[in-house]
Every structure is written in structure tokens, then in C-alpha cells.
Amino acid sequence: MTAIVFDLDGTLIDSVPDIHNAAVRMLAEEGHPPLGIARIRSFIGNGVPALISKIMNDIGENPEDAARHAVLEQGFMRHYRAAPAVLSRPFDNVENALQALAAAGFTLAVCTNKPEGIARKILQDLGMGSCFRAVIGGDSLSVRKPDPAPLHAAIAQAGARTAIYVGDSEVDSETALAANLPFVLFTQGYRKRPIAEIPHDAAFPDFSQLQAILETLLEPVSGHSKESAVSRSL
Known part of the structure; x- marks a missing residue:
């Protein structure tokens, strides 16, 4: 059984509007002017703690101030938990693609740096919760991407023996490389560098x-399937 594991933000969904909204509300509470949506988008990819550190740096606060970081993170999370999927939407053709992959016999999973509970709520609110056999978030383990452990955990939770990872960013590429798995890059997401500078298989x-x-990546080659080539000891 082959698992197709997806990143969430910037891959399956455009989540920037809700993240931006929570950040703006948090900043207003703290007496700071709003940051633009493009700026917040550029901060996404390494989880909420990294997002808050980048916001702090941008507004002239010290990201190394742990107590202050905690206050801002708590404020952001309070607003984001209250409305994580009001403005977020799946990218075009995502739902049809997921249905087609499930019908073709693939097992689907999510591996994201977003907190697991919020990831599950977003998927449920957007009508995609039943599509995935496994969801691993940034707080599911003691480490987060690009450490390969969350990706391996998603594959194991999905009950699969082989896997391909689909993501949109440098972090996702690094995660797949660290996990020794093929990586398919969605080019319309939140990457920071040109496509050619991000290692990917497709x-x-x-x-x-x-x-x-995906089917091309798994086609038989010289009498052996690429499925066997992407098998991993998990």
C-alpha cells in the first residue's frame, strides 16, 4: 500500500488569510500596527513558534525574549483557534484530486508543522477530514519538520509501506530528503526560492x-516497480 502524504499550508489549502487575520488581531492587542498579508505569508512554513519569532523581529521586538514570545504566541493562538478555517480554502482541484487518488487505491495522510488539533479542525471544516487516514502536526512529536520523524510517523499511522511526499516549500523538500522519500513540489504554494533551487522528483x-x-513515479522500470524503489523501513 502506498501513502501519498501531503503538507497542509500552501499545499492543500491557502491558509494565509486566516493566519494573517489572527496575527493582525494579536498585534492590535499589543499596540502594534498590522503587517501586510504578503509579509505574513513569507513567514509561514516552520510552525507557529517560528512565525511568532519572525513577527517579533519584524516589529522590532527581541525574538529571544522567551516570556514575550510566549505572550505573543498565546495571543495569536487564541485568535487562530477561534477561526482557523473562515477564510482558508483548498487550492483549485484539490478535492477532486483527493477523491481520485483514494479511488485509485492510495492511502492519504497529512504531515504539517501546524498544531495537530487545528489541522484536523481545518480539514473537517473544509470537508476533507474523512479523506486522510493519518494527520501528524507540529506538536504531535517532540520534533517538527524538516526532521523526518513526523513524516515517518504519518506513514506509519497510515499503515503504509511506501510513500511519496507532496509539499510546496523548502522545508518540505528538506523533510523528504531527510526521510529518503520522493518529493513532489506544488509550485503555487509558499516557497521562498525558485523551483529549480528546491530539490524535487517532480x-x-x-x-x-x-x-x-504520481503514477509516473510508480511506473515499472526495467522489470521492477518504482514502488519498490520508494519502499522504506519505517
């Missing part, structure tokens, strides 16, 4: 193309 701009790409 890339796509629209989810209508994903199934064909």
Missing part, C-alpha cells in the same frame, strides 16, 4: 495533474 502547478505524476 513538480506541478495544478492538482488536476497530480495523479498522473
Whole structure:
């Protein structure tokens, strides 16, 4: 059984509007002017603690001040938990792609640096909760991506023996490399660098193309399937 494991933010969903909204509300409480949505988007990818550190640096506060960091993180999370999926939306053709992959016999999972509870709520609120056999978040383990442990945990929780990781960013690429798994890059997400500078096995701009790409990666080659090539001891 092959698992297709997805990142969440910038891969399955455009979550920036809700993250930006929570950040703006938190900043207003603390007497700071809002940051633009493009600025907040550039901070996404390494989890909430890293997001708060980048916001603090941007507004002239010391990210190393643990007590202050905790206050801002708690404020952000209070607002974000209250409304994590009001403005967020799946990218075009995501739902159809997930249904087609499940019908083709793939097992689906999510591995994200977003807190697991919020990730599950977003998936449920957007009607995708039943699509995934496993969801691993940034707080599910003691480490987060790009450490490979969360990705391995998602594959194990999904009950799969082989896997391909689908993501949108440098962090996702690093995670797949660390896990020794193929990586498929969604090019319309939150990456910071040009596509050519991000290691990947395949890339796509629209989810209508994903199934064909995955099947190509798993095609038999010289009498051996690529599925065997992506098998890992998990």
C-alpha cells in the first residue's frame, strides 16, 4: 500500500488569510500596527513558534525574549483557534484530486508543522477530514519538520509501506530528503526560492495533474516497480 502524504499550508489549502487575520488581531492587542498579508505569508512554513519569532523581529521586538514570545504566541493562538478555517480554502482541484487518488487505491495522510488539533479542525471544516487516514502536526512529536520523524510517523499511522511526499516549500523538500522519500513540489504554494533551487522528483502547478505524476513515479522500470524503489523501513 502506498501513502501519498501531503503538507497542509500552501499545499492543500491557502491558509494565509486566516493566519494573517489572527496575527493582525494579536498585534492590535499589543499596540502594534498590522503587517501586510504578503509579509505574513513569507513567514509561514516552520510552525507557529517560528512565525511568532519572525513577527517579533519584524516589529522590532527581541525574538529571544522567551516570556514575550510566549505572550505573543498565546495571543495569536487564541485568535487562530477561534477561526482557523473562515477564510482558508483548498487550492483549485484539490478535492477532486483527493477523491481520485483514494479511488485509485492510495492511502492519504497529512504531515504539517501546524498544531495537530487545528489541522484536523481545518480539514473537517473544509470537508476533507474523512479523506486522510493519518494527520501528524507540529506538536504531535517532540520534533517538527524538516526532521523526518513526523513524516515517518504519518506513514506509519497510515499503515503504509511506501510513500511519496507532496509539499510546496523548502522545508518540505528538506523533510523528504531527510526521510529518503520522493518529493513532489506544488509550485503555487509558499516557497521562498525558485523551483529549480528546491530539490524535487517532480513538480506541478495544478492538482488536476497530480495523479498522473504520481503514477509516473510508480511506473515499472526495467522489470521492477518504482514502488519498490520508494519502499522504506519505517
